[in-house]
Amino acid sequence: MEDPCTGLIRRAQGGDKGSFSELLDLHYATIYRIAWKWCGDRTNAKDIAQQSCIKLVRSLSHYRFQAAFATWLYQLVINCARDWQRAQQRHEHDALPEDDATADGSGTSEDYIYVVQLLDRLEKVGAGMKETAILVHAEGLSHAEAAEILGVSESTISWRIHAMRKYLNEAEATTRGDV
Amino acid sequence: MKAQSFEYRLQHTIAPMPDIAVQLRAKSAALAEFERLFVQEDQAPSGPAQSDGITCRAKAADDFRKKEWLWEIILVTATTILGGTIVLFLLEVLAVVNVQLTLVRACSAAGLMALNGGLLYLCRDHLFRLRNTANANLTSLAEAEALRHIQQLAVSGCGAEIINTVTQSAVALTRGAPMVAGTTNQTLMLARMERAAAPRLPETNFSSVALLQQLLDSALKQSQPHNDSEVKVSKPEGEKCA
Numbered sequence: 001m002e003d004p005c006t007g008l009i010r011r012a013q014g015g016d017k018g019s020f021s022e023l024l025d026l027h028y029a030t031i032y033r034i035a036w037k038w039c040g041d042r043t044n045a046k047d048i049a050q051q052s053c054i055k056l057v058r059s060l061s062h063y064r065f066q067a068a069f070a071t072w073l074y075q076l077v078i079n080c081a082r083d084w085q086r087a088q089q090r091h092e093h094d095a096l097p098e099d100d101a102t103a104d105g106s107g108t109s110e111d112y113i114y115v116v117q118l119l120d121r122l123e124k125v126g127a128g129m130k131e132t133a134i135l136v137h138a139e140g141l142s143h144a145e146a147a148e149i150l151g152v153s154e155s156t157i158s159w160r161i162h163a164m165r166k167y168l169n170e171a172e173a174t175t176r177g178d179v
Numbered sequence: 180m181k182a183q184s185f186e187y188r189l190q191h192t193i194a195p196m197p198d199i200a201v202q203l204r205a206k207s208a209a210l211a212e213f214e215r216l217f218v219q220e221d222q223a224p225s226g227p228a229q230s231d232g233i234t235c236r237a238k239a240a241d242d243f244r245k246k247e248w249l250w251e252i253i254l255v256t257a258t259t260i261l262g263g264t265i266v267l268f269l270l271e272v273l274a275v276v277n278v279q280l281t282l283v284r285a286c287s288a289a290g291l292m293a294l295n296g297g298l299l300y301l302c303r304d305h306l307f308r309l310r311n312t313a314n315a316n317l318t319s320l321a322e323a324e325a326l327r328h329i330q331q332l333a334v335s336g337c338g339a340e341i342i343n344t345v346t347q348s349a350v351a352l353t354r355g356a357p358m359v360a361g362t363t364n365q366t367l368m369l370a371r372m373e374r375a376a377a378p379r380l381p382e383t384n385f386s387s388v389a390l391l392q393q394l395l396d397s398a399l400k401q402s403q404p405h406n407d408s409e410v411k412v413s414k415p416e417g418e419k420c421a
Contacts, residue, residue: 012213024210025206037192042195045194049205050209053205112192118185
């Protein structure tokens with residue numbers, strides 16, 4: 001089935017600025033949402049989203065319509081988020097969401113701070129855990145869709161989900177034992 | 180349950196809507212990048228690529244020159260092969276049919292093509308074959324003159340090896356062909372051949388010229404009883420079949 005954005009994408013690839021602008025309007029919310037779920041912070045999400053938009057310009061010509069545009073966009077934003085995180089770690093500014101996060105007015109920031117902390121801990125358990133959790137749990141994608149986006153097999157996604165649960169259960173048991 | 184809670188929170192956390200100002204800023208940055216990228220692409224052919232184009236054209240010209248040189252070689256080779264093939268074909272004809280002037284002249288022309296092509300060994304082979312044919316069949320002045328044509332071509336276009344071969348061919352012709360009427364003409368022809376060949380012959384081959392000279396002298400002696408005006412016509416070609 002043809003992506004409804006196909007025409008826009010083709011025109012944007014051909015250098016039509018208006019089409020690119022329209023494409024960006026349609027997808028900015030998705031870009032920002034993934035970015036925010038990655039970092040849980042509006043300021044950082046804004047930076048990740050902006051970098052993603054710029055990367056979208058540079059990469060759009062490489063999009064060959066072999067996968068759905070949404071899938072391709074997920075890959076792009078996740079790559080940008082990874083790059084951003086690496087840069088943050090390099091500069092030792094890997095700050096957890098602070099004032100800005102609580103100021104978003106969504107009422108979920110504090111909860112999500114905990115989630116992001118868990119996500120970062122999961123990332124230390126195994127590479128790819130964080131994006132797997134975001135795609136499968138936060139975005140509600142199937143294992144197959146997540147596998148396509150992350151460029152791994154479906155069984156790898158299933159294994160990651162299983163390992164994630166196992167780790168969280170163990171962490172919970174440890175916490176109970178401590179208490 | 181913490182694990183369930185983690186999944187539940189992930190699933191049910193709603194990301195805040197982006198600020199319009201933030202979105203506009205991101206969009207304008209992306210559009211600026213878009214513009215920069217496409218302007219760069221538009222300028223590419225008239226920008227630095229222009230010098231690249233010149234370089235490319237120069238390279239193409241160089242390539243063409245190289246190819247031209249290659250084409251010359253191919254042309255020469257093709258000419259040589261063609262000429263050689265014609266010579267071989269004609270010589271085969273000569274071996275079967277009696278020697279005829281037109282064929283010999285055609286053979287000369289083919290030989291010229293071969294010589295011009297520079298395939299000396301092939302020519303030498305042809306000339307050897309022609310010499311053998313001459314030994315057997317060449318008796319008339321006309322045929323001898325045809326051989327002279329070949330010799331002149333060889334002298335003008337080829338090296339000592341060919342000249343030597345031609346000289347030997349001429350000697351063989353003189354030995355094999357009887358000094359029939361019109362010897363003066365034949366002698367004059369041989370003298371011209373000798374003159375043409377001598378400056379180009381290496382010292383090692385000088386004996387051939389000396390031998391030729393002896394033969395010329397004997398031919399002149401034989402021709403003395405004849406009057407120059409009494410030029411007898413050689414036997415009709417049809418009767419010369421071996």
